[in-house]
Amino acid sequence: MAQYEGDATQFEEDDHRAAFIFNRKADGDSAGQSTRPAKRRKVARPDARKPQQTSAVEPVFPPLFNGGESPAAARLRKELFETAWPILETRIKQVLREANRNTLDEVTSFLHQAAEAETGKITAGFIITGPSIASQDLLFEQLAERLCTASQPRFVRLRASEAPNLKVALKKIIQDATARAPDAGDDLNAEVSQGGRKFLNYDLEALHVFLQQQRQRQRQRQSRRVVVAFQDSEAFEGALLTDLITLFHSWRDRIQFDVLFGIATSVELFEARLLKSTARQLYGAQFDVVQANSVLESVIKSAVAGTHATLRIGPSLLQNLVERQHDQVAGIQVFISSLKYAYMCHFYANPLSVLLAGDGRMDQRLVQPEHIEAVRTLESFKAQVEAAVQAGQLNHAQSLIEDDEYLVAQILQQGQRRREDLLHLLRALHLVTSTGLATASFVELYILALSNGIDIDQSSGTIPLEDAVKRLNPGEFLALIGRLSDAIQNGSPELGLDGWEPDAEEFVGSLTDIQDEVEGLLERSKSNGTTLKSKYSAQSKVLRTTVVSQKVQLSQDTATLTEEDKAFTNAIDTLLGLLSQNLHCDPIANLFLHEVWVFDWKSPYRDVFVPRPGATFARALSRPHDYLACACCAKADGGLAPTLPTTAILYHLYFEAGALVNVADLWSAYYALVGEETDVGLDERSALVFFYRGLAELRMMGFVKQSRKKADHVAKLNARRAARNPAFDAKLSQMALKLAPLVQLTTGAVHPDFPRTLLAFWLLTDDQLDGLAHFYHQRTPCHWTEQYPCPVTWPPGLSLEEKRRKLGKFIGLRGCDTPIGALVAGEVVQQLQRSEEQIREEAERRARVQGNGSGDDVEEVRRKMGWYY
Amino acid sequence: MARRKAAVEASVPRTSRKRDLPIDPYELPDENETPRRRRRLDATGATDEGTNGENVADHEDADPFPKPSPARRPGRPPKSTAAGPPNGQATTPSARKQRPPNETPIKLNGIDTPSKRNIADRSARKKSARAIIDRVIGGAVSDDEVEEGDIAREIYESSEDEEEEADERGRLDGDQEPTTPSKTPGRKRRVAARKRSPTPPRDLPAHEQYFYQNRPGLAKTSNNTLSSLSLLTHDEYFSIFRKLDNPHxxxxxxxxxxxxxxxxxxxxxxxxxxxxxxxxxxxxxxxxxxxxxxxxxxxxxxxxxxxxxxxxxxxxxxxxxxxxxxxxxxxxxxxxxxSSGAGSNxxxxxxxxxxxxxxxxxxxxxxxxxxxxxxxxxxxxxxxxxxxxxxxxxxxxxxxxxxxxxxxxxxxxxxxxxxxxxxxxCTTFVPFAPCELEVVDEVHELLGRKTRRVGGKEGVAFVLRSLPENARALFRLLVGEVLAAMEEGQQGEEVAVEYRMVYNKAVEEFICSSEMAFRTLLKEFHDHQIITSHKDSLGTELLSLPFRKEELESILEELMS
The missing domain is CATH 3.40.50.300 (P-loop containing nucleotide triphosphate hydrolases)
Incomplete structure (x- = not known):
């Protein structure tokens, strides 16, 4: 408090006002100087003046290198960011628009057709948007744009939160439909109260009158139509929807309503919520939106992998982002934001990012000694020097380390190198995908290529294509070559790759050579009447069957390869050689100065987008020392100490208590810690003041609430939230059941992994189960095995759940017995359901199978029961 | 601190349990059970529970004539008198006799029907009780029997535990709202009640801690209240607060x-x-x-x-x-x-x-x-x-x-x-008070002491002095009724009286003649926030007074004088 004496009055006043405009003059002079740390002031001053002259709005990047960075470099970094990101942003927007375009077209044309069809029903479009409500916004926005321009209907978007009941929904519809008119601004009033009548604001008559007037004004247009879009129709109450639709239907002769439903699940589920009679009033069609996965892939292709991306998102970060998209139902917006944030982080916090500037803007003078020093600490610099030394280029290595000029020149060259490398990587990747042989998706391939490079060798490579290529038959082989040369010619617009035929003349030339050769071979073998095959595709051994005196004889023949076949084999080998040579790429981590253009840090991303406030609060309150770094609380180390902040002490005590906390006891415990007899030595009233404050803060943060069960008691709130559901409560208490440990017969020891609770039992892993079985002599039978109360058999090859069941039986859990009953019952039911014919067939089949000697009934049953056994 | 609290928790609920024991509706009046045996049984049960160490318990079990330690059972005399006459049931507290055993349909609905398990448990309990008694009488114990006895005692105790809890809940349910069968089914709670331990174990792994925190069932807390402590007022809070400095x-x-x-x-x-x-x-x-x-x-x-x-x-x-x-x-x-109306929304x-x-x-x-x-x-x-x-x-x-x-x-x-x-x-450790948080109000609200109202007893007296005579009479009536309801009702329950009932009484006592007049009087109280009213789930209007019992008593005294 004392520090703020000077401007305390200002604060006091402001703090109790609900909302106010910040008065900069009052604070700018006094508070600005006294409260801001010295360091900030020093760096902020020189820059603060400049932007006022140039661009007065945007903040500047603070200089890095402890403030040693030149303002020019900092500005350049900012400029770089400002040029790099918008390019991507527009491309992403394009991609998203493209993705929705088909849907939009379909919906629009459907509405048109339906308007002409005069079905007497309400036209309804069901748009399956998928579970993410975040991406629905964009779709409906585009829809609104599209429809409004197309035929001038009124477009109203409804969200469940905005329309809790019929009245509000109608109000909203009327308001939006009337307000959207571009020139309706002040006419609205006149219309609503037209003819001396004032309509209620939820009376559709008002809308009707309004539309009529509109029509009179612009005679040529037929604008009797109103499109109502329910964005999250699952969230609407079924009754409300029914009411609305019925109402719309009855107004059909005056106002033509069309409805659109955004549906996250399926039309069937949605329809089930409507009354049958209501559903009959709808004339609908279903539209699918491009699924989130494919949108994500195309966004990644264009914005992350494409040539337009200045900054490369590193493989591990990208992997992380993609996983998050899959695991959590996060819209594509989140991904784009994360991407943008990565750019922001890189250019804001990495001083070396300035080296990304193009040749025009980057020059010698911008490179400061700090940059050079920073470059010399990079991993890739060290690797480069070491490589140079190993290659015997000692002069090069020495100059890199000692000669600043030389290093700067090298650095400036890297820009070109980087572009070449990346281009090569992308081309290779494009070729790989266009072969159609890789099983992984593009995103996976891209991540793999970034982290491990591309190598198509079968045994050691990252993307093993070798076998797939070898197995091709001539037709496929030719098609592959066709695809490859196609890819080279056309490039990939998605990736921003142009065709690169001129750059790859040699490769294309050899491809056409091979193509010609194989075509020739194909011709020749056709005329010979043989099929062309390679040594890889043809089985070298052929089973030949001959019938000799009513007995089948099997004999093996080695197929002989014709000359053509051998030539074809050669062609395949040549292609493989070409491919592995042309597709080979190094992982980006091997490239010199990759730190300048690769961003691969997970930590800021995770904390910033997926916060864990619960853990943060828990840490602050349970270990305040982590934040305060004070001398007094250092020895507490997560425990209880009287010097901790009051709330932290109460938090500790709170966790020792049960679901109900007696405040009197809490107070006495607290007072015993900080009271007069202790080191802290607070008198009772002061301690009570602190206690009050702590308790009030606990309440404010939602840890406790008032309880009426007993006097002066409070109930824990946070911990029991999940347990309020009775079913969950029951499950929790079941899972919390303690299991009595079982000892090993020989030593009397308990296995460390032995489940202490039922939950732990369900969490046992495969290894742990095996370990437990071994420990308790169940895996390998010996004379101890049978000494346990419920011995089990432990044959190899059990599934995880089988093992778990067996262990459950072993330690005596209920419901873990061998499911004989279920098996038998299942069998009986099956038998009963079969017709006689089937039974006979089955018997015959069994007889046949038994001849072959695999009459294992258990096996049979197991197969039938699927997972259960 | 933990130890202290544990001790408190351990001793207090035990005594309450003993008090509850004889009022068990399912207690089978064992024909063989003479009063003497019965007393012994209680005594052994009590000593067993009171001491956690098994050796001690065994030792006491072995004693043919266990003497209840006086320190442990200060308020027991009623028990021995209860056991005095042969028909011990007759002297159990009247409250529970008035309640017919089938009065709580909730229990039958909510909890599963008295299943085989319950019956089996009960007979197991009876058996084990007998086993304990026999052993006590028999004296000498072999090693094997020690273990057996432990099991017997455990069965006895656990079922006792359950019954006590079921009983308690039954009473709770019956008193509160007989129309809501939505209470969580009782069985789960019972099952878990066995493993409850008063001391919080240390160094639990995270999920175990979660279970410990969420363990179902009623938490046992001491009956201490803050009544001995005079709570802070706003003025005191701020005057002390200004003097204190934050060490951090x-x-x-x-x-x-x-x-x-x-x-x-x-x-x-x-x-x-x-x-x-x-x-x-x-x-x-x-x-x-x-x-x-x-x-x-x-x-x-x-x-x-x-x-x-x-x-x-x-x-x-x-x-x-x-x-x-x-x-x-x-x-x-x-x-x-x-101005055109758009601003309204x-x-x-x-x-x-x-x-x-x-x-x-x-x-x-x-x-x-x-x-x-x-x-x-x-x-x-x-x-x-x-x-x-x-x-x-x-x-x-x-x-x-x-x-x-x-x-x-x-x-x-x-x-x-x-x-x-x-x-x-951005963890700052800056206290939320005074801007974000009204500390005193917040805490008092948390403790159920209403804060935003006329200051306690003095305030009420002041308000009433300014009101007409029949208003004062009505308030006196109200206080009396609420106090009576408090006597009957449970500790800590929000006590409320029915509006209709108060009105009838008020008419009887000629405080007011019409409902209109009655409402007017109540409105006056409402304005001064000295009464609160709400409706229960059936729609019955209930009136209550936002004061503690002691306060009410002193208010009543003042009004009577």
Whole structure:
């Protein structure tokens, strides 16, 4: 408090006002100087003046290198960011628009057709948007744009939160439909109260009158139509929807309503919520939106992998982002934001990012000694020097380390190198995908290529294509070559790759050579009447069957390869050689100065987008020392100490208590810690003041609430939230059941992994189960095995759940017995359901199978029961 | 401390359990059970429970004539008298005799029908009781039997435990609301009741701790109250508070300065269309204020609006009107809009505000800083939607702080995407009081002491003095009724009396003649907040007094005198 004496009055006043405009003059002079740390002031001053002259709005990047960075470099970094990101942003927007375009077209044309069809029903479009409500916004926005321009209907978007009941929904519809008119601004009033009548604001008559007037004004247009879009129709109450639709239907002769439903699940589920009679009033069609996965892939292709991306998102970060998209139902917006944030982080916090500037803007003078020093600490610099030394280029290595000029020149060259490398990587990747042989998706391939490079060798490579290529038959082989040369010619617009035929003349030339050769071979073998095959595709051994005196004889023949076949084999080998040579790429981590253009840090991303406030609060309150770094609380180390902040002490005590906390006891415990007899030595009233404050803060943060069960008691709130559901409560208490440990017969020891609770039992892993079985002599039978109360058999090859069941039986859990009953019952039911014919067939089949000697009934049953056994 | 508390917890509930024991409706009057045996049984049971060490228990079991230790059972005499006459049931407290055993249908519905298990348990209990008694009488115990005895005792104790709990719950249910069968089925609680232990185990793994914290069943707490402690008043709180100094002030200050180093970063994030959300323990009011100062020092022409979410009177209208005021160019069309009726609806106002913001040239950007985005006034979904619409506008930059750990629950995916949040851990350790938090009120509310009303007994006396005679008579009647209800009812329950009943009595006592007059009198009390009324689930209107029993008694005395 004392520090703020000077401007305390200002604060006091402001703090109790609900909302106010910040008065900069009052604070700018006094508070600005006294409260801001010295360091900030020093760096902020020189820059603060400049932007006022140039661009007065945007903040500047603070200089890095402890403030040693030149303002020019900092500005350049900012400029770089400002040029790099918008390019991507527009491309992403394009991609998203493209993705929705088909849907939009379909919906629009459907509405048109339906308007002409005069079905007497309400036209309804069901748009399956998928579970993410975040991406629905964009779709409906585009829809609104599209429809409004197309035929001038009124477009109203409804969200469940905005329309809790019929009245509000109608109000909203009327308001939006009337307000959207571009020139309706002040006419609205006149219309609503037209003819001396004032309509209620939820009376559709008002809308009707309004539309009529509109029509009179612009005679040529037929604008009797109103499109109502329910964005999250699952969230609407079924009754409300029914009411609305019925109402719309009855107004059909005056106002033509069309409805659109955004549906996250399926039309069937949605329809089930409507009354049958209501559903009959709808004339609908279903539209699918491009699924989130494919949108994500195309966004990644264009914005992350494409040539337009200045900054490369590193493989591990990208992997992380993609996983998050899959695991959590996060819209594509989140991904784009994360991407943008990565750019922001890189250019804001990495001083070396300035080296990304193009040749025009980057020059010698911008490179400061700090940059050079920073470059010399990079991993890739060290690797480069070491490589140079190993290659015997000692002069090069020495100059890199000692000669600043030389290093700067090298650095400036890297820009070109980087572009070449990346281009090569992308081309290779494009070729790989266009072969159609890789099983992984593009995103996976891209991540793999970034982290491990591309190598198509079968045994050691990252993307093993070798076998797939070898197995091709001539037709496929030719098609592959066709695809490859196609890819080279056309490039990939998605990736921003142009065709690169001129750059790859040699490769294309050899491809056409091979193509010609194989075509020739194909011709020749056709005329010979043989099929062309390679040594890889043809089985070298052929089973030949001959019938000799009513007995089948099997004999093996080695197929002989014709000359053509051998030539074809050669062609395949040549292609493989070409491919592995042309597709080979190094992982980006091997490239010199990759730190300048690769961003691969997970930590800021995770904390910033997926916060864990619960853990943060828990840490602050349970270990305040982590934040305060004070001398007094250092020895507490997560425990209880009287010097901790009051709330932290109460938090500790709170966790020792049960679901109900007696405040009197809490107070006495607290007072015993900080009271007069202790080191802290607070008198009772002061301690009570602190206690009050702590308790009030606990309440404010939602840890406790008032309880009426007993006097002066409070109930824990946070911990029991999940347990309020009775079913969950029951499950929790079941899972919390303690299991009595079982000892090993020989030593009397308990296995460390032995489940202490039922939950732990369900969490046992495969290894742990095996370990437990071994420990308790169940895996390998010996004379101890049978000494346990419920011995089990432990044959190899059990599934995880089988093992778990067996262990459950072993330690005596209920419901873990061998499911004989279920098996038998299942069998009986099956038998009963079969017709006689089937039974006979089955018997015959069994007889046949038994001849072959695999009459294992258990096996049979197991197969039938699927997972259960 | 833990030990102390454990001791308290351990001893207190035990005695209460013993008191409950004879009032068990399912207690089978064992024909063989002579009073003498019965007493012994109780005694052994009590000593067993009182001592945790098994050796001691065994030792006492072995004693053929166990003497109850006087220290442990201070208030037992009723028990021995109860056991005195042969028909022991006759002297059990009348309260439970009045209640027929089938009065609680909830129990039959809620808990599963008295299943085989229950019956089996009961007979097991009977058997084990007999086993214990036999052994006590028999004297000598072999080693094997020690173990057997333990098991027997465990069965005895556990079923006793269950019955006591079921009984307690049954009573609770019966008293509270016989019409709500929604209580969690009792069985789960019972099952778990066995493994309850009073001392919190240390060093549990995370999930075990969760289970420990969430273990079902009633928590056992001591009956101590804060009655001996005179609670703080506002004046006292503030006068002491001013004198105290925070030992961590310097560290907190340092932490603030660390956070302040991120100001340029946050400013950059805001400029890129993100919403910065600062969370973590401690008030971030001053931090945000400093941030505002920083922003305005960077660019003096910038408009900054600060919204204090913790101010209880904050409405969306305040936010919008402040925003409107912050945009000078907007003021003219804005007022026009509001006069035409559009201003009545916040979302309309917002729409016109945003559209005028995007059309005005030159482009102005407004930075909105919100303190405590998760404070009660802003928690409504509609408000959050409105704020998210603000945040998604390109010319409005939004930074906010959140004070509770559960704040992410405020937003669904759509809102969150609209906000475009970036979260930063800004734990400050600055106390929330006095701005965000009314400490004294908050704590008193938490403890069930109503705060926002006339100051206690003196206040009531003052109010009543200014009221006519029949108002005073009515209040006296009310106090009397509530006190009577408190006598009957349970400790800690909110006591309320039926409106209709009070009215009838008031008519009987000629306090008022019509319901109108009665209502008028009550209204007077309501205005002074000396009574509260609410409706229960059946729609019966209930009146209650926001005072504690002692206070009520003294008020009554004063009124009578």
């Amino acid at each position: 002030a310097a560290d907190v200050e340092f932490l603030q300065s660390l956070h302040a180093e991120s100001f340029p970063q946050w400013a950059f994030e805001l400029s890129q269309g993100f919403t910065t959300c600062l969370y973590g323990y401690g008030s971030k009011r001053r931090l945000l204020h400093n941030f505002a100062t920083y922003l305005s020092s960077q660019n003096p022409t910038h408009t900054i609006v600060i919204i204090n979410g913790y101010v209880r009177t904050l409405t969306t209208r305040d936010i919008l009107s402040t925003l409107t005021a912050a945009l000078p160019s907007f003021s003219s069309p804005g007022t026009g809009g509001s 916040p979302s309309n106002t917002l729409q016109s505000l945003l559209s005028s913001l995007s059309t005005t040239t030159p482009q102005t950007t407004v930075t909105v800083l919100i303190n405590s985005l998760d404070a009660p006034p802003l928690r409504k979904p509609a408000t959050q939607t409105l704020l998210s619409q603000l945040a998604s506008h390109p010319q409005i930059r939004l930074a906010c702080t959140a004070d509770t750990p559960d704040f992410p629950l405020l937003w669904d995916a759509g809102l969150r995407a609209a906000f475009n949040f970036l979260f930063h851990d």
